[in-house]
Amino acid sequence: MQVHNFEKVWLGVALLLIVGFIATIAYGSVGAGISMVDDSGGTISAQAVQSGETGTGFDDPGVVKQSDDHYVVYVVARQFQFSPGSGDNPIRVPADARITFKVTSADVTHGFSITETNINTMVIPGQVAEVSARFDETGTYGLVCHEYCGAAHHTMGGSVEVVA
Numbered sequence: 001m002q003v004h005n006f007e008k009v010w011l012g013v014a015l016l017l018i019v020g021f022i023a024t025i026a027y028g029s030v031g032a033g034i035s036m037v038d039d040s041g042g043t044i045s046a047q048a049v050q051s052g053e054t055g056t057g058f059d060d061p062g063v064v065k066q067s068d069d070h071y072v073v074y075v076v077a078r079q080f081q082f083s084p085g086s087g088d089n090p091i092r093v094p095a096d097a098r099i100t101f102k103v104t105s106a107d108v109t110h111g112f113s114i115t116e117t118n119i120n121t122m123v124i125p126g127q128v129a130e131v132s133a134r135f136d137e138t139g140t141y142g143l144v145c146h147e148y149c150g151a152a153h154h155t156m157g158g159s160v161e162v163v164a
């Protein structure tokens with residue numbers, strides 16, 4: 001069978017694309033891959049988070065004062081609440097101090113977004129998402145789960161109270 005040179009070129013291009021796509025899938029998570037998740041807080045066992053046996057601040061989540069100017073907030077997300085954060089247990093932090101949120105999940109992937117701020121991260125079981133911020137003004141901010149996490153996802157939220 002005769003194959004035209006023009007056709008050979010296109011066959012070669014198609015082959016290169018296929019190899020390229022496979023390489024992207026196989027190696028996309030390393031090297032030049034894009035890291036979508038802020039996992040600067042490291043990894044953690046979601047099982048241990050669930051049973052409260054991580055040996056970290058997640059076992060008794062809440063606000064921990066490090067110094068007058070730095071507070072760490074441990075938050076556990078689970079279907080369908082943040083603790084602290086949801087219901088009658090808002091996250092209460094002072095204004096004009098560095099606040100580091102460490103958030104992890106006890107079950108599935110959730111989101112952690114504080115309204116009117118740029119604090120916004122995915123919360124993936126097995127990983128600790130870490131974001132720091134400083135609130136200039138006192139007030140109450142909304143807390144929203146922005147990743148679909150199950151039937152009651154739309155009810156998953158809470159509040160952050162910034163006090164003087």
Ligand code: CUA
Pocket residue numbers: 078079080109110111145146147148149150153154156
């Ligand atoms: Cu948690 Cu949506």
